[in-house]
Each structure stands twice: as C-alpha cells, then as structure tokens.
Amino acid sequence: MGACLSPPDDSDVSGQPTSAPIFFHPYVKGSQIMMNESHSIASRVATFHDGLVFSNRPVEPYEKVTLKISKEDGKWHGGLRVGFTWEDPSLLEPKELPPFACPNLVRRGKTRACVLPDEYCEEGTIVSYWVDTQGCVSCSINGEPEGFLLFDGVLVTSPLWAVVDIYGRTKAVQLLDPSSLPINNDIHSPPLLTHNDQIERTGDECAVCFGYKANTMMLPCSHANxxxxxxxKIFKTSGRCPLCRQKVKKILHISVLAEREGLEDQSDNAKNGQPLR
Ligand SMILES: [Zn+2]
Ligand SMILES: [Zn+2]
Structure with missing residues (x-):
C-alpha cells in the first residue's frame, strides 16, 4: 500500500521542520468530490471536472505536498493539476467553486496552478510539489530528490494553501506524509549531479539577478548558475543558457545538491530526468 499518513515525529528525514500532516480541507471541495473519513483520500465521483480540493492548512515554503495517484479513469484526456492559492479556502463557498483550477480558479488572480505532464499521472505515481521562497513551484515524482520547475508567480508573502484539481484522467488521489517515503537517491541519481567539475559556482548567487541562491541546473549544458x-524565465523566453547559449531541454532543481556533492558517482545506470513542459 506504500507510505501512509502517520502522526508527526520529532524528527523528519527530509530535513524539513516537523509540522502537522496535511489533509484535504473537509468541506470546501468540488461538487464531485468524495473523501474518506480522515480526509486524506479524495476521489471524483463522475464527469471530468468539479474535482477541486484544498489543503486544510497553509503550506510552508519548501514543504512538500505529496500525493499518490490512487485511481485513474482512462476515458478522459489530461490529468491532475496542482498549485497554490493565497485565498483562504475556508472563506470560499463550496457551491461557488469553479469546475476547473485551470483556467477558472487561476483567473480569479489569487491562485497559480498547472497541469502535470501525462507521464506523472499514471496510477501509483507519487507526486510531490512545493513552492520556494521566490514563488516558483517545482515537482518531483516517486520520492526522487531532484525536482522540475513547473511555474512561478506564487505570492509567497501570504499564507499559501495547496490546490489540487482531480481532473480528467485522474480519478482519486491520496495525501502521503513525505517523510515516510523511501529515500531514492541511488539508482535514480542523474549522473550530472555528482560530477563536481561540472558544477560551477553552486551555492553562490544567481548570475542573472544576484539576489537569490543559484539552485537550478540547465540541462544538457549543466550550468548551475x-x-x-x-x-x-530563461526557459520561457530565449530558451538558451545565458552562459553557453546551448538550448535548454530541462531544468533541474538542485536544493539537495549540497548534501550530495560528497557522494561518489556510482551511477552508470542512473536515468535522466523528465523534460520540463
Ligand atoms: Zn535569479
Ligand atoms: Zn550553459
């Protein structure tokens, strides 16, 4: 059955501050949503829409919202949408919720969300997503420590609630406690992350804005500046690495790089990441 929600521990494997587990908001939800008693599993009864759910409490920057796709409905195209809102869901009238996160809820101006790539939406996949202190949202699958950037523009000066749209092909999701996932950094390590010679200036400030830490890596050129x-922004505009002008195929989020620099590269069989869409 995989990882389940468990009472909070005093320590957390992922290094995050321990806080109460996240559940779905018990009554502010789309009209098609049914939940289990503990509000950790949400499923859509019929159609492909009206499947919005929210977290029951605000989520901290870098706190992972971890969902298992527990049921698929193959007759629809496109699946799960994830995001964050800075509109307190408790103040929303469930009957007035729009049928979709994208674009309806996003258009209201206090939510950012996007559809996940199809390969992230298969039954059994575990999806984690989080927002950083700049309002950029990344996601990773199946407990892998590296994330891929999804979107930006989240208002981080406000409390943020997770928004999940159980849309289309995604029929049911289960909230998991991210600290109970197996640490998955052996066979799935992208080899680039362990070559120190390819990591320039990591830990320094961003070479574009000089305001934030450089914490991503362009692939395939491996510039991590x-x-x-x-x-x-680079990916959405020029699409080329400002340092070497190579076309950027994907962007890795490397917040975990510092802890992993000491690891020897034994990952000949490591797989490459998924492309950013
Ligand atoms: Zn920057
Ligand atoms: Zn480059």
Missing part, C-alpha cells in the same frame, strides 16, 4: 525564477 541561476535561481529557480530566473531559470524559468
């Missing part, structure tokens, strides 16, 4: 927001 940019913060999450600047990387995302």
């Amino acid at each position: 940019f913060c999450t927001c600047c990387s995302l």
